[in-house]
Amino acid sequence: MTEAPTLTERAAGNADLMIEIVGMHKWYGEFHVLKDINLSVRKGERIVVCGPSGSGKSTMIRCINRLEEHQRGRILVEGVELTEDVKKIELIRKEVGMVFQHFNLFPHLSVLDNCCLAPIWVRKMPRKLAEEQAMKYLERVQIANQAHKFPGQLSGGQQQRVAIARSLCMNPKIMLFDEPTSALDPEMIKEVLEVMTGLAEDGMTMVCVTHEMGFAKQVADRVIFMDAGQIVEENEPTEFFNNPRNERTRLFLSQIL
Numbered sequence: 001m002t003e004a005p006t007l008t009e010r011a012a013g014n015a016d017l018m019i020e021i022v023g024m025h026k027w028y029g030e031f032h033v034l035k036d037i038n039l040s041v042r043k044g045e046r047i048v049v050c051g052p053s054g055s056g057k058s059t060m061i062r063c064i065n066r067l068e069e070h071q072r073g074r075i076l077v078e079g080v081e082l083t084e085d086v087k088k089i090e091l092i093r094k095e096v097g098m099v100f101q102h103f104n105l106f107p108h109l110s111v112l113d114n115c116c117l118a119p120i121w122v123r124k125m126p127r128k129l130a131e132e133q134a135m136k137y138l139e140r141v142q143i144a145n146q147a148h149k150f151p152g153q154l155s156g157g158q159q160q161r162v163a164i165a166r167s168l169c170m171n172p173k174i175m176l177f178d179e180p181t182s183a184l185d186p187e188m189i190k191e192v193l194e195v196m197t198g199l200a201e202d203g204m205t206m207v208c209v210t211h212e213m214g215f216a217k218q219v220a221d222r223v224i225f226m227d228a229g230q231i232v233e234e235n236e237p238t239e240f241f242n243n244p245r246n247e248r249t250r251l252f253l254s255q256i257l
């Protein structure tokens with residue numbers, strides 16, 4: 001098998017590369033789910049990933065923090081190559097925050113404790129400091145007044161904002177979003193997108209799987225379209241929406257816009 005070429009050389013010349021995926025393949029058993037994925041994300045870039053259900057969007061972003069393993073090609077996050085090395089995986093997970101469709105909050109912990117858990121146990125932060133920091137981020141997502149409630153007592157939009165605050169409490173350098181608004185009622189989508197837009201304005205490096213095309217137009221530096229395990233098209237938003245080149249992109253856009 002040939003090594004992906006000159007990766008370190010390229011990374012050395014691009015000190016601001018946060019994510020580099022080169023010739024990456026993944027299989028679930030016999031099923032070839034990701035086929036030759038190539039993607040570079042620079043510091044501060046906002047990437048939106050879209051595409052039909054089952055095209056491999058979740059799998060791709062889950063590979064970036066090693067929630068899924070790839071079998072071929074290379075993934076580097078801040079220059080660290082993802083391999084089986086557990087220490088490296090721990091390192092990457094500290095740097096890369098992830099927000100899921102179904103929030104994944106701990107139901108038996110208060111909002112505040114949800115936000116303090118990882119800083120205390122992973123970052124070894126004193127509880128008082130962790131709580132102060134949690135309150136700061138809960139204020140930022142405008143939910144500080146709910147800090148002592150349990151997730152089940154909050155609306156979906158509120159839970160998702162807590163999930164974002166919880167991620168921010170680890171001071172991640174990269175944030176991955178996997179359809180963060182698709183489980184929400186329409187009136188709650190906006191409040192979550194506003195938080196994400198704020199993060200983008202603050203310069204966070206973001207990879208967002210979403211079908212919120214208004215958000216993509218407003219915030220994305222690049223839009224990526226996936227189909228059947230491949231990146232089929234990639235462009236800055238205006239070109240992507242006004243002048244899609246691939247037949248499959250056109251079909252997809254005609255169905256969702």
Ligand code: ADP
Pocket residue numbers: 028031033051052053054055056057058059060
């Ligand atoms: P998307 O997020 O674009 O909807 P996914 O990455 O979730 O796509 O899934 C891509 C394909 O891989 C789908 O056909 C899905 O059924 C399959 N798949 C996802 N997760 C697993 C898994 N853990 N085991 C086997 N197949 C899976």
Ligand code: MG
Pocket residue numbers: 057058059178179
């Ligand atoms: Mg998905």
